[in-house]
Amino acid sequence: MRYRTTQIINIVITIIFFPITSIIVSSQKEGDIVLYRQSFEQMPSLDIVNGYIFYQHTVGSGDPFSFLTQFLLSRVFSYQIYSALTSALLFYLTKKIFDLYKKTLWNFFLSLPLNFYFLVIAFSLERLKICLIFILMALLANSTRIKHLLSVASILSHSQSVLFFAKNIASAITNSSGKRSYVSLLMFLSLIAAALFYNHEAILQKFEYYHSNLELTPLSYAGITIFGSVLLFNASNKYVAIIEILIYAVTVTVIGPDRVNLVIYISMMWQVYLQKKHPPAIIYLPMLYFNIKGAIYLYAIINGESGF
Secondary structure, eight states, X not given: OHHHHHHHHHHHHHHHHHHXXXXXXXXXXXXXXXXXXXXXXXXXXXXHHHHHHHHHHHHSOOOHHHHHHHHHHTTTSOHHHHHHHHHHHHHHXXXXXXXXXXXXXXXXXXXXXXXXXXXXXXXXXXXXXXXXXXXXXXXXXXXXXXXXXXXXXXXXXXXXXXXXXXXXXXXHHHTOSOHHHHHHHHHHHHHHHHHHHHTHHHHHHHHHHHHHTOOOOGGGGHHXXXXXXXXXXXXXXXXXHHHHHHHHHHHHHHHOSHHHHHHHHHHHIIIIIITOSSOOGGGHHHHHHHHHHHHHHHHHHHTTSOOO
């Protein structure tokens, strides 16, 4: 009975979220969303080969699963409906993750709908949104094989999503799981490596872009210092946490902090806020900060600005 009630609540709040999202998308006039809309609206007039070329030229990336999602759904929906549907699906799947860890509706609304990173993913980072949908589906899947396939799909949707698997990589390095789990983990990481190799041209292109615009200061490491400290202090395996944080630190040094801060924040929320029955009080400070920042971002994009 409780499961059925939870499902009804999830569906109702997602249905409410959908038209709100659709209105916000229609208000957006600046930022990367303009390029995604331009690419999406052109897709129905192109075959798959020319569509992929146009997508790469317009969006500046060749992530195949993000392209396929756009190419197929552009034949059915307008961009406004497509963006609202994918954002609503992200919202619904995230609520399911909260249910999985037995978090209350209060926990969900306190930490998510106004969160800056959630809103940016929902309304500005189209490829990362598709990537996260695959990751959340992988977390909710029962079959290990399905989990692995969905994880690979996430990599092929956005190459930078490999950072979401930093803890898996750290676990493999420290051999912190049992022998059978370790073999399974290595097979999983091999699939991810294959997906990265398949998409290596897009990865190199993005790497060159980020690295050429790289300007590091001590503040560049503020995010991983704050979020990493919370992560390390609350980690059950300190060695895995240290290596995970080092992976983030090296990535910041190579491409800058913007996307890395987003990933480590999500990792912190997942490992500390969701998995801990009683999260430490300090985690509510960044939550409050990003809720305020999210409200400012939302106000900006509703008024036709980029929000950044």
